[in-house]
Amino acid sequence: MSEDGNGAHRWFDDDAGPVVRPYAMTRGRTTGTGQHRLDLIAVVVAEPRADGPEENRTLSPEHVDIVVLCREAPQSVAELAAELDLPVGVVRVLIGDLVKEEFVHVNRPVPPAELPDESILREVISGLRAL
Numbered sequence: 479m480s481e482d483g484n485g486a487h488r489w490f491d492d493d494a495g496p497v498v499r500p501y502a503m504t505r506g507r508t509t510g511t512g513q514h515r516l517d518l519i520a521v522v523v524a525e526p527r528a529d530g531p532e533e534n535r536t537l538s539p540e541h542v543d544i545v546v547l548c549r550e551a552p553q554s555v556a557e558l559a560a561e562l563d564l565p566v567g568v569v570r571v572l573i574g575d576l577v578k579e580e581f582v583h584v585n586r587p588v589p590p591a592e593l594p595d596e597s598i599l600r601e602v603i604s605g606l607r608a609l
Contacts, residue, residue, distance in 0.1 A: 516570045518556040521585040524548040536579075540564065540572055545581050552585075 524545055537545075543562055547553050553561070559569040576582045 516555050516573060516584060517587055518566065519554050519587050521552045521554055522548050522558060522573055522576075522582050523552045523585060524582050525580055527580070537581075538572075540568075541576060541581075544569070544572055544576060548582055 522544070534542075540562060544558055547558060547561060555566065555569060555573065558573070559566045562569065564572075573582065573584065577584060
């Protein structure tokens with residue numbers, strides 16, 4: 479930001495902040511369509527048919543960026559938010575749109591309740607050592 483001769487402030491480039499507000503990117507939505515809340519560590523993977531997202535006129539530039547990043551390598555929700563410099567809530571809505579349009583799918587982490595009990599794993603290890 480700089481000051482002109484009259485004492486008024488003028489904004490330049492990044493000083494002005496984001497040009498498009500996050501709620502505009504999601505059209506005011508705070509949750510994805512039919513999508514459960516995505517964990518930060520849920521992994522987003524591009525579908526094999528998601529080869530030309532740039533040519534799809536219904537996708538926003540942010541949608542395209544998500545597909546391109548996930549095509550390079552699977553990304554967690556947190557990684558996408560950091561890479562795109564967008565709030566996690568916005569990224570979750572955009573991912574929900576892409577899931578609905580079948581450009582990406584989400585691999586959710588296994589809930590702790592479904593993980594094997596540590597004592598069972600220790601017994602299996604002991605049994606293997608006994609062989």
